[in-house]
Amino acid sequence: MNVNFAERAHNHNWKLDPIVRSLLDTDFYKLLMLQFIWKNFPQVHVTSEVVNRTVSVKLAERVGAAALIEQMEHVRGLRFRKSEMVWLAGNSFYGTRSIFEPKFLEWLERDFRLSGYEVMEQDGQLVLRFSGLWTEVTMWEIYALAIVSELKTRSALAELSELELDILYARAKTRLWDKIELLRGVDDLELSDFGTRRRHSFLWQEYVVEALRAGLGDRLKGTSNTALAYKHDLEAMGTNAHELPMALAAMATSDEELRASQYKVLELWQQSYGGALLVMLPDTFGTTQFLEGAPDWVADWTGQRVDSKDPMAAGDEYIAWLMRRGRDARGKRLIASDGLDAEDIVRLVAYFRGRIRFSAGWGTLLTNDFRGCHPRGEDTLEPISLVCKLMTVEGRPAVKLSDNARKSTGPAEEIARYRRVFGSVAVEGALVVV
Amino acid sequence: MNVNFAERAHNHNWKLDPIVRSLLDTDFYKLLMLQFIWKNFPQVHVTSEVVNRTVSVKLAERVGAAALIEQMEHVRGLRFRKSEMVWLAGNSFYGTRSIFEPKFLEWLERDFRLSGYEVMEQDGQLVLRFSGLWTEVTMWEIYALAIVSELKTRSALAELSELELDILYARAKTRLWDKIELLRGVDDLELSDFGTRRRHSFLWQEYVVEALRAGLGDRLKGTSNTALAYKHDLEAMGTNAHELPMALAAMATSDEELRASQYKVLELWQQSYGGALLVMLPDTFGTTQFLEGAPDWVADWTGQRVDSKDPMAAGDEYIAWLMRRGRDARGKRLIASDGLDAEDIVRLVAYFRGRIRFSAGWGTLLTNDFRGCHPRGEDTLEPISLVCKLMTVEGRPAVKLSDNARKSTGPAEEIARYRRVFGSVAVEGALVVV
Structure with a gap:
């Protein structure tokens, strides 16, 4: 009767349903690292690669190269919009104004x-390789991962009828709300979307973030997604990633320089951002050696993010180390971000209550938990462990050891050399779920 | 950008969101009983009443009289549409053409x-009383119940935010699909929507019926809802209800006539519909006395519907009775329709497999199972036990004993008289859930 012609x-003619709709649709820490x-390294060349750690899933059978390229080219055609630039310049991040320099924004x-x-x-896997100036390569990480992840989603959705799609989302929403109800009971909860x-x-990430805000109020501290932070007046969360210590390590020309590089990054970061954003990520070459060998000023940083060690063990270790260094852990932050789900978060909040300011960076199991939701019981919508890793810096291999040997990256002989230099042992850690 | 002005x-100006959109939106058996x-009784006067058996729920606090009257008046203004009349005249019901006489349709x-x-x-309850010719009163039953039920739904929904509504329906759909998956495993299942x-x-009933058809294929035998049967090319299911034996009993002028009236109904029904639609409902004044006292031709009927006795006990009793009367139960139908849920259906199919042709008439727990789905944990969307019962026939009280004393209706002294006449004992049956 009332057809909207x-x-x-x-709807019957559109060319592309874009996955990345804005250059702000990236983790906030990428913008901080980009600056x-x-x-500090405007002329450095790097290569990086998207890798699927879930080898049982043959990605190339699900994601077509043509569709991938179409989405990637769409992103390459995007520019920061005027209103986005105004927001980046005028907004306060972590309570600090003008975190981005006018020259950088220009x-x-x-x-x-x-x-x-x-x-x-x-071997049935898609390989996506980037090379160029570090400033040109680094931002691909989140765009490329989000594109591959959503193309995989779309290929699975294309198999389903309208009713089956409805059931799928009903189940995923039920799951999400059950998690929110569990977390609602935790008064001193602090969490952010890292997914x-x-x-x-x-659109699902956006739905999830809005549901979290409605269900948890200001216990949702923010989102790592800059576009969502902008659109929904949330705090943009995140500081830095393994990419930085990996690159500085790769550029080191001696074993001494290599060992020192992990602290050199912190020094440079502190110079770049003053007293703000001082959250370290000590697991790149092993947390224990990092803390033991750290200069005393490292203990003045605001906190640490735990990304590969068991968060309870890592938190205990950090608290004991702070005590030995004469600092009060109760003023520090501990952010866990490795494969968390709601039950883990509840346990961790209880474990660290009164000892350190714990907060959760909730990732894949927040924004992509469709396990068991498929209406025909297939596993095509379960999340996989997709990563985008720095491969070389100025032609030299980049390495990460991590606290979990399953998460280490780099050529075997380089990993061995790094282990020798850092004195880290290979710890076979937890199975990597996501 | 593209506003549909x-x-x-x-959407901002509509006057009424009608609950009953067509006079076909009723149980098919009402049309059969209407004919x-x-x-047979075109001049008989009756009264009937809508009663809420769930007294803990104060309906008047949730459903406003003005909104109720508005919906009722909307139904009174409806007429059978031409295309609906053509369908009633031309469609086959239970494999029989021209079940409705041309004069009746006229x-x-x-x-x-x-x-x-x-x-x-x-006392906080809404009372809705109808009086007039039986032909004018009878059809109110389903329209009025559906209106009160949906108005109660709407008052609960009005408390919820858009996100909460989304969560609510996600949970209800998840529940529904879990039930369908359970039933999918039962190959020789036969069920119908009686809800x-x-x-x-x-709209939720329509969704549920479409989901059942998609999930169960032709194991969904049909729906009692004539409008849905018409719209979705399904079989319209149902034959007759307690209303008929209750009315004939009320009109009886002696104890003998009263006792005989329960078989008189069947005789008249058989005269009206020939060999078709011969499903009896023996529990109006107690199943056991009904079967024991039945003339032999009653055992030739196609089957029985079980509406207040435990279906296993009722089925066993019916099968044993058929055997004593020299009939083969394997050719007969047993239809259970009292408060069934998916697990009950699975159990009953297994119990009667190979013994009798069992089918399930799935009602309230199919079309209104929102138990535990409310996003704030409230019970305002849980189904209640709403009924519309015949109160008087030609000024004389109407009585139902039922196999479950909790479901008996009528004045206490009349119930006592009926018990004496029918020799039925009051059996305190299962708690009435819905």
Whole structure:
């Protein structure tokens, strides 16, 4: 009776349903790291690669290279919009104004570009390789991961009828709300959405973040997704990642320089951001050796993020270390971000209550938990462990040891050399779920 | 960008969101009984009442009389549409053509009217009373129950935010699909939707029926809802209800006539519908006495519906009775319709497999199972036990004993007289859930 002719015609003719709709649709720490790289390493060349750690899932059978390239080219065609630039310049992040320098923002608006890339197929896996200036390569990480993740989602959704899709989302929403009800009971909860990279889809991440806010109020501290923070007046969360210590380590020319590089990163970061954003990520080459060998000023940093060690063990270790260094742990932050689910978060809040300011960075099991939701019982919508890792820096291999040997990256002989230099032992850690 | 101005303006201005959109939106057996009454008792006057058996729920606090009257008047203004009449005349029901006589259909289209009614409030309960010719009163039953049920739903929904509504329906859909998955495993399942009267809403009943068809294929035998059968090309299911034996009993002028009336109904029914639709409902005054005293031709009927006795006990009793009467139960039908849920259905199919042709008439727990789905944990969306019962026939009280004393209706002294006449004992049956 009341047909919307324009909408109907448009819906039957659109060219692309974009996955990344804005350059802000990335983790906030990528922008902080981009400014850091732009400032300190504007001429360094790197390569990086998207890798699927869940080898049992043959990604190339689900995600077509043509669709992938179409989405990647769409991102390359995006520019920061005026209103987005105004927001980046005028907003306070972590209570600090003008975190981005005017010159950086000028460059971001005018000169920022994404590097070229290659798409290949190997053993049923998609390989996506980026190379160019570090400033051009680094931002690909989140865009590329989110694109691959959502294309995988779409290929699974395409098999389902309208009713089956309805059931699927009903189940996922039921699951989500059950988690929120569990977390509602925890008064001193602090959590953030860290789930951009492996999300089911952009719209699902947005739904999840809005549900969290409605259900948890200000116990939701923010989201790592800059576009969602902008759109929904949330705090943009995150500081830095393994990429930085890995790159500085790769550029080191001696074993001494290599060992020192992990603290050199912190020094440079502190210079770049003053007293703000001082959250360290000590597990790149093993947390224990990092803490033991750290100069005393490292204990003045605001906190640490735990990304590969058992969070309870890592928190205990950090608290004991702070005590030995004469610092009060109760003023420090401990952020867990490795494969958390709601039950883990409840346990961790209770475990650290009164000892350290714990907060949860909730990732894939927040934004892509469709386990058991498929209406035909298939596993095509379960999350996989997709990562984008730095491969080389100025032609030299990049390495991560991590506290969990399953998460280490780099050529075997380099991993061995790093282990020798850092004195880290290979700890076979927990199975990597996501 | 692309605002549908017409739709927006319409949505902000509509007068009524009707609950009953068509006179076909009723249980099919009401139409069969209407023809029966039109044919055999066109001048009889009756009264009937909507009663809420769940006294803990104060209906008047949730459902406003004005909204109720508005919906009732909407139904009174409806007429059978031409295409609906063509369908009633031309469709086969239970494999039989022309089940409705041309003269009846003519009357239905031209002269059918709904009686007047009173709306009152007593002890926090809504009382809805109908009086008039039986042909004018009888059809109110389903329209009125569905209206009260959906108005109660709407008052609960009005408390919820958009996100909470989304969670609510996600949970209800998850529940529904879990039930369907359970039933999918039962190959020789036969079930029908019997959930019109106490449904959550018309649209939810429609969703449920479509989901059942998608999930169970032709194991869904049909729906009692004539409008849904018409719209979705399903079989319209149902034959007759307690209303008929209750009315004939009320009209009996002696104890002998009273005792005989329960078989007189069957005789008249058989005359009206020939060999078709021969499903009896023996529990009106107690199943056991009904079967024991039945003339031999009653054992030739196609089957029975079990509406108040434990279905296993009732089925066993029926099978044993058929055997004593020299009939093969394997050719007969047993239809259970009292408060069934999916697990009950699975158990009953297994119990009667190979013994009798069992099928389930799935009612309120199909079309209104929102138990535990409320996003704030409230019980406002849980189904209640709403019934519409015949109160008087030609000024004499109408009585039902039932196999479950909790379901008996009528004045206490009349119930006592009926018990004496029928020799039925009061059996305190299962708690009435819905």
